[in-house]
Amino acid sequence: MNYLLHLVIYLSIYAIVALSLNIVVGYCGRLTLAHAGYYAVGSYAYALVALKLGWGFLPALALAVGLAAVLSLAVSLPTWRLKGDFFVMVSLAVQTLIFSVIYNWTSADDEPGTWKNLTNGPFGLAGVPSPAIIGIKFDTLSSMALLSLVLAGVCFLLGWALLHSPWGRVLQAMRDDELVARGLGKNVRLLKAEAFAVACGMAAVGGAIYASYVSYVDPSLAS
Template sequence: MNYILHLLIMIEIYLILAYGLNLVVGFGGLLSLCHAVFYGIGAYASTLLMIKTGISFLPAMLMGMAITALFAFLVGIPALRFRGDHFVLVTLGFQMIVFTVLYNWVGLTRGPYGIPGIPRPVVFGYEITSLIGYLILVGVILMVTIIILFILYKSPFGLALKALRDDEMAAEGLGKSPIHTFLYAFIIAGGFASLAGSLYATYVTYIDPTSFTLDESIFLLSVLLVGGTGNRLGPLVGVVFMILLPEALRFLGLPDTVAPNVRQMIYGLTLILLMFLRPQGIAGEYKINHYGKAEN
């Protein structure tokens, strides 16, 4: 039972991450490889605020969100000067830099030792310690996230993002500003990733930089590629599939000596097959194809 609750909480956390990233990848058509950066900065910012200043979880989470949004703004300004492959590489660069800083700024982050004993969240006087409590707390924040993002998905802002994604030159010719629109999307995605980071930190009560590596960013991107982007259903399908598939493979009854490796291989093979069979993702409506974006 606890195992299932744990999986549900992780699914909730990843849904927050995936729905936010969907705005950039699915609506904006920009393949960002630094989403784990915002996830990590949110986790570290809220944790350090809670430990060093003693403020409670909700204000720490919101302040962490503000800090991360500011950081996303600073990353977005240079990164969004690029498109396609170059954008991917620039975000990859930021991912490496931030990881290195988190890993080596021992005075602030304790580097590779990580931060143990992160306080449990106290929300409106209740201290949350049980798995059910976390499931509800993360669930409530997930609901708020989804409501806000779904409104954005179908707002004129969402439509402008999709227009810019499909043809930036034509959309700009209709008066849509690429830099403003993409930057808003980037900041919003960063802000929501930070929420997920704060929740993750207080849920596992220990963070270290290895939770926020390039692998994590790639995982988040593959969640969207598998599930599908540009709509409401894709991220849900992707998260559930990508988190449950490795778990399901545990029950294959493989001999212990080879099990982890075989699981990894089946996992990888599934992704490859999916890309052949459904390049737009299981529930996606838009096929990510940044090579096709010709500039005149």
């Protein structure tokens, strides 16, 4: 039974990440190799504020989502000019940059989580606290599985609502023929930035769930 609950948690995490990637690849028509990097950004952001600042689950999750959405500009800005293989290479460069920052932001003389040793390099950050919401702790497999399923359901409903809204239909129109979308007066640049922000923020949700469940994050999350 414990193993089944463990699988439920991991399947929920992967479902969230897959849904977020589908926004970029399926609906935006852009193949990105940087998505794991934003998953790792969510994991580390959540781990740091929960571990070092004592933030609760929801505030830490909100910060992780916001940070990943802001950093998504590193990928979405090049899409204004680059397409096809050129954009794929830029996204790979961003992925490599995120991994390098996480792997190398370390100092043997400082405590993990401090400015000079923010990520603790290849050793990662251990002891991430279990999530708690309004005093309710999710520190058992069954409660963690329930929380991950609820968050996956929220992400699915949010994604479905967005992609079946006028915003989502314009996104598909841009994917099928960007020139036509421009001709109809749609702000294609803004649309791409919004799509990447939503996708990267959603990937960060998966990363935060992972960090709170495993209680440990390391640079392999970004690879």
